[in-house]
Amino acid sequence: MLFFDAVTKVFATINTDEPRYQPEYTFIDDGSSDHTLTILKQLQAAHPETVHYLSFSRNFGKEPALAAGLDAATGDLIAVMDVDLQDPPELLPQMIDLIENHGYDCVGTIQKKRRGQGRFRAYLSTKFYKINDAISEVHIEPNARDYRLMTRQMVDAITSLPEYNRFSKGIFSWVGFRTKYLTYESQPRAAGDTHWSLMQLFNYAIEGIIDFSDVPLKIATWVGGASFILAVIGLIVVVVRALLVGDPVAGWPSMVSIILLLGGIQLFCLGIVGEYINKIYLETKHRPKYIIKERK
Incomplete structure (x- = not known):
């Protein structure tokens, strides 16, 4: 009600000389759990020509609600x-x-x-x-x-x-x-x-x-290439050290570090790729962005 009254006052100042603009309101009820829908019904009943509402079957989020409003405008x-x-x-x-x-x-x-x-x-x-x-x-x-x-x-x-x-x-x-x-x-x-x-x-x-x-995907490629170079360098260091020092047991910290480095980088890159695959997966389902339970 506060919003409707505020916007109505603004248009009253615009239409002082002649009714140049006729505002039309489309409210989106994104699966609210309070009394929002009840208030919208009362407002629509009082202004049936200018007030409309869409009520979702559940909460779909900000972006679907915004899309629904633009679709209905x-x-x-x-x-x-x-x-x-x-x-x-x-x-x-x-x-x-x-x-x-x-x-x-x-x-x-x-x-x-x-x-x-x-x-x-x-x-x-x-x-x-x-x-x-x-x-x-x-x-x-x-x-x-x-x-x-x-x-x-x-x-x-x-x-x-x-x-x-x-x-x-x-x-x-x-x-x-x-x-x-x-x-x-x-x-x-x-x-x-x-x-x-x-x-x-x-x-x-x-x-x-x-x-x-698509820069995150490119970053994953760059990180993967850098990790490969580091792994090769690390491998050379471990082999040379083993040949010179002759004590392979002493090299286990560097080996563990290299394994953890590679494993962490791989998981990081897979996470980035996974985000893009997830978006593709949702797009290919062709699900509607929102479901309207009630509209007026």
């Missing part, structure tokens, strides 16, 4: 927003103006500093963007939010991508189109708390890197 301009009001609706008039009067296809947002985010998380987030920018052909603006306004043409391009494994920030950049970014101060949550743990954020970052870069 029917407007000429489509905005992606979180309902906790950390994405300020007050930016919408400026975003609309930039698209309609300045030739942009998309207006994204960058949050200066996230409230409630510890220094360690902020440090990891900054490093992720730097690493991704270094090894991926797709540039992602540091600290960019999913909050953005897009044209119908851009959204159609995004929804045409069939992949199951999705990293929206990368997809937004990959499809291209002329994009402008607005910077804003972080906003406190209107309600609720984040459910993203550090491990979930780490896994999400790994998925983003794997989805748009």
Whole structure:
């Protein structure tokens, strides 16, 4: 309700002279266990022409929910927003103006500093963007939010991508189109708390890197080649030492070290390859990104 009221007030200021814009709301209930669906039903009943909702059969995650919203959107301009009001609706008039009067296809947002985010998380987030920018052909603006306004043409391009494994920030950049970014101060949550743990954020970052870069596979190849060279050098050292010293028992520490080195490198490389194979496995199943239990 807080989100709906806030956005409605913004459009009331835009439509002061004439009703130029008619907002349409599509809420995604990602398998919530609270009273979200009940509230959405009440809101839809009060505004049947402008409010719609999709309720998933279970929790599918952020990316499927975002994809479902874009699939269901029917407007000429489509905005992606979180309902906790950390994405300020007050930016919408400026975003609309930039698209309609300045030739942009998309207006994204960058949050200066996230409230409630510890220094360690902020440090990891900054490093992720730097690493991704270094090894991926797709540039992602540091600290960019999913909050953005897009044209119908851009959204159609995004929804045409069939992949199951999705990293929206990368997809937004990959499809291209002329994009402008607005910077804003972080906003406190209107309600609720984040459910993203550090491990979930780490896994999400790994998925983003794997989805748009094959450099990890190349790293595995380089590491494998380097380990082979080191193993050969180690073998030569062990043989020469055995011939000169004549005490093979004394060489067991170096042998164990070489075995552990090779074993660790092999497991590291297999882990990287396994991540890519896992993505391929999920793609070949052709499972839907989400399942809708109820919609209105």
